[in-house]
Amino acid sequence: MSPGIEGGRLGCVRGVVRGVAPGPTLIVVGGLHGNEPAGVEVGALLLARLAAAPPAAGEVVVLAGNPEALAVGRRYLARDLNRQFTPERIAAARTAAAGGVADVEQRAALALADAIAAIVARARGPVFAVDLHTTSADGVPFSIVIGSTATQEFAARFPLPGLVGLEGSCGGTLGQHLGALGCVALAIEGGQHESAAARTNLEAVVTIALAASDLAPHGDDTRAAEAQLTRAGAAHPRLIEVVLRHAVDEARTFRMEPGFANIQRTPQGTLLAREGDVEIRAPFDGLVLLPLYQLQGTDGFYYGRELTPRRA
Numbered sequence: 001m002s003p004g005i006e007g008g009r010l011g012c013v014r015g016v017v018r019g020v021a022p023g024p025t026l027i028v029v030g031g032l033h034g035n036e037p038a039g040v041e042v043g044a045l046l047l048a049r050l051a052a053a054p055p056a057a058g059e060v061v062v063l064a065g066n067p068e069a070l071a072v073g074r075r076y077l078a079r080d081l082n083r084q085f086t087p088e089r090i091a092a093a094r095t096a097a098a099g100g101v102a103d104v105e106q107r108a109a110l111a112l113a114d115a116i117a118a119i120v121a122r123a124r125g126p127v128f129a130v131d132l133h134t135t136s137a138d139g140v141p142f143s144i145v146i147g148s149t150a151t152q153e154f155a156a157r158f159p160l161p162g163l164v165g166l167e168g169s170c171g172g173t174l175g176q177h178l179g180a181l182g183c184v185a186l187a188i189e190g191g192q193h194e195s196a197a198a199r200t201n202l203e204a205v206v207t208i209a210l211a212a213s214d215l216a217p218h219g220d221d222t223r224a225a226e227a228q229l230t231r232a233g234a235a236h237p238r239l240i241e242v243v244l245r246h247a248v249d250e251a252r253t254f255r256m257e258p259g260f261a262n263i264q265r266t267p268q269g270t271l272l273a274r275e276g277d278v279e280i281r282a283p284f285d286g287l288v289l290l291p292l293y294q295l296q297g298t299d300g301f302y303y304g305r306e307l308t309p310r311r312a
């Protein structure tokens with residue numbers, strides 16, 4: 001097959017660029033949450049760039065996670081797509097689909113699972129993936145690092161704060177699904193929804209991902225992208241362990257205190273949120289992570305501590 005773009009707008013697959021020679025695969029996912037269009041826009045830019053200069057080897061695939069929620073700008077319509085990737089939920093989605101009663105996110109999860117299975121089956125080298133997100137709070141970009149040593153090595157190529165241990169309190173993510181298939185996968189939070197900075201940061205992430213997966217040389221554009229992310233994430237810990245998740249009921253009285261960034265140091269006892277009349281305070285000197293400032297979602301906030309990165 002000659003290099004070029006195929007796939008067009010078939011479901012979740014926004015484009016495939018396949019080189020003649022064997023090589024690594026990079027999967028770029030955007031819009032898993034429908035109120036996070038920046039990742040989809042960055043994916044489209046990547047396809048345009050690769051159309052002009054396709055890789056000689058390997059494959060790049062751009063996926064749009066939740067096209068129906070993206071079309072209406074909502075995080076999700078029936079359920080959070082980024083919690084549907086457990087074997088049990090995928091099986092339940094298949095049963096629902098067979099009976100013609102699958103909801104939007106069940107259909108989207110199946111489309112993604114099937115597309116990814118096909119990509120992994122035809123891969124001619126290691127498979128890397130970056131799942132691009134944005135957050136409701138303002139703040140620095142960071143990566144969510146799951147599992148394997150190879151993933152931690154891939155994460156280390158991005159000059160971003162990395163969160164480890166999130167999978168302990170947050171099951172069924174696409175990143176975990178990719179990891180279980182043997183892919184080297186990172187979820188990346190680029191910054192605040194709709195902000196120009198988030199798009200710029202996610203563009204830099206994709207540029208570095210091409211070099212880190214050996215689909216492109218480590219050139220001037222990679223160095224510029226590294227400088228961009230270094231500026232954006234300066235003064236933040238490089239490695240943060242997630243210690244707890246404050247879950248929020250859908251019919252909630254939870255209210256995050258205003259003004260927290262998506263990674264922010266907080267002394268013990270800092271008032272973080274209120275739930276009815278109950279005050280929720282920082283349990284120790286640590287970091288509040290991903291505070292909830294949007295209507296939808298069941299993660300009130302996460303709380304973590306700084307880790308000292310191991311030196312090679």
Ligand SMILES: [Zn+2]
Pocket residue numbers: 032033036133134
């Ligand atoms: Zn998201």
